Amino acid sequence: MTLKRWFAGFFLLLLMVMALFVNSILFSARSFQHNLYTVDPGSGGVISLAELAAVDVQVAELERQTAPQRGEAAQAEQKAATAQLELDTARDAVAAMQVKLLSTVADLEERAGLPPAAATGAFDTADIAQRLERIGAQRATATQTREAVIAARADLIKLADAEEALGPKEEDLARLEAEKRRIGEFIETSNRAALGLKGQFGDNFQRIRNEARALEASSPFGLGSKLVSMHPTFLTTLLVCLMGALGALLYLFPAYLNRANNIYFADIVVRLVFGMVTALAFYIVANASIAGLTFMPGQDATTNAGASLNPFAVSLIGITAGIMADDIAAWIRERGREVFGGARP
Structure with a gap:
C-alpha cells in the first residue's frame, strides 16, 4: 500500500x-x-428550546410557591373528612335516641290507657315532654310506669344535650370546609397560571419537555437546540x-x-x-x-x-x-x- x-x-x-x-x-x-x-x-x-426551558422554570417556581398550600390542602381535606365523620356519627346517635324515646313514650301511653298521639313529620322535643307530663299526671299510673316516665325524662334531657352538641360540630365542619375552599382556590389559581404557560406549547408540554431534555443531552455544544429552531x-x-x-x-x-x-x-x-x-x-x-x-x-x-x-x-x-x-x-x-x-x- x-x-x-x-x-x-x-x-x-x-x-x-x-x-x-x-x-x-x-x-x-x-x-x-x-x-x-x-x-x-x-x-x-x-420550537425554541430556550423559551421551553424558561416556561419549565416558571412552572416549577409556581409549584414550589404553592407546595406549602398543597400540604395544607391535604391536611384540610383530612380534617374536614374527620369532622364530617364525627358529625354524621353524632347525628346517627341523636336519631337513634329519638327513635328509642318515641318508642318508649308510645309504650308508656299504651300502659296508661291514653290514646296514641298523632304522628308528626319531625321529632318535637316539646311535644315529647308534654306527652310524658300527661302520662305522669294520670293517677292510675302504676309505680313502674312512673319510674319509666322519670327515666324517659332523663333520656329526653340527654337527647337535648346531644342535639345541642351538634351545633359546634356543624360550625367546626363549616369552618374547615371554608378553609379547604380557600386553599383550593389559591392552588387552582396557580394551576391555571401554570396551564396557561404550558398552553403555549400545546397540550403535551411534559412530553415535549422530556424529549427536549433528551435531545439536549444527546447533542454536544447545544447543536440540537439550535437546529430545532x-x-x-x-x-x-x-x-x-x-x-x-x-x-x-x-x-x-x-x-x-x-x-x-x-x-x-x-x-x-x-x-x-x-x-x-x-x-x-x-x-x-x-x-x-x-x-x-x-x-x-x-x-x-x-x-x-x-x-x-x-x-x-x-x-x-x-x-x-x-x-x-x-x-x-x-x-x-x-x-x-x-x-x-x-x-x-
Whole structure:
C-alpha cells in the first residue's frame, strides 16, 4: 500500500466518522421536529428550546410557591373528612335516641290507657315532654310506669344535650370546609397560571419537555437546540444533502477496499459533492411528483408541510441517491427529456 493510498483511506475514514456524527445530530433534530408537528400541528414543527426551558422554570417556581398550600390542602381535606365523620356519627346517635324515646313514650301511653298521639313529620322535643307530663299526671299510673316516665325524662334531657352538641360540630365542619375552599382556590389559581404557560406549547408540554431534555443531552455544544429552531424545510434539505454525502461514502468504501481501484483525494471530494447534489435533485423531483412522502394518511402532496415529512423517508432518499448517484442522475436526465423533450445524444 502506497502512502498516498493510506492517506486517502484515512481521509475516507475520517469523513465517514464525521458524516455519522453530523447526520446523527441532524436526524435527531429533524425527528424531534416531526414528532412535535405530530402532537402539535400548530407549532409547524419549530420550537425554541430556550423559551421551553424558561416556561419549565416558571412552572416549577409556581409549584414550589404553592407546595406549602398543597400540604395544607391535604391536611384540610383530612380534617374536614374527620369532622364530617364525627358529625354524621353524632347525628346517627341523636336519631337513634329519638327513635328509642318515641318508642318508649308510645309504650308508656299504651300502659296508661291514653290514646296514641298523632304522628308528626319531625321529632318535637316539646311535644315529647308534654306527652310524658300527661302520662305522669294520670293517677292510675302504676309505680313502674312512673319510674319509666322519670327515666324517659332523663333520656329526653340527654337527647337535648346531644342535639345541642351538634351545633359546634356543624360550625367546626363549616369552618374547615371554608378553609379547604380557600386553599383550593389559591392552588387552582396557580394551576391555571401554570396551564396557561404550558398552553403555549400545546397540550403535551411534559412530553415535549422530556424529549427536549433528551435531545439536549444527546447533542454536544447545544447543536440540537439550535437546529430545532430552524425552519423544517431548510433542515430537511440539509438532511437530504448530508445523507447523500453518507451514501456517497458508502459507495466509495467498497471501491477503496477493492485494491484494483485507485481512490484519490479528488475522487473522494468530487464524489461527495456529486452525491449531495444528486440527493437534493432527486428529493426535489420526488417531492414534486410522489404523494405521500410524509406517510400521514389524509394528506396530499399539496398540503404537506415541511415539518410533516418523515425523516426516515427523507434519509432513505438521500442515502439511496448518494449511493446510486450515477444511475439517478441518468434517470433524472431521461425524465427531463420525456417532460421537456429534446434530442438524444
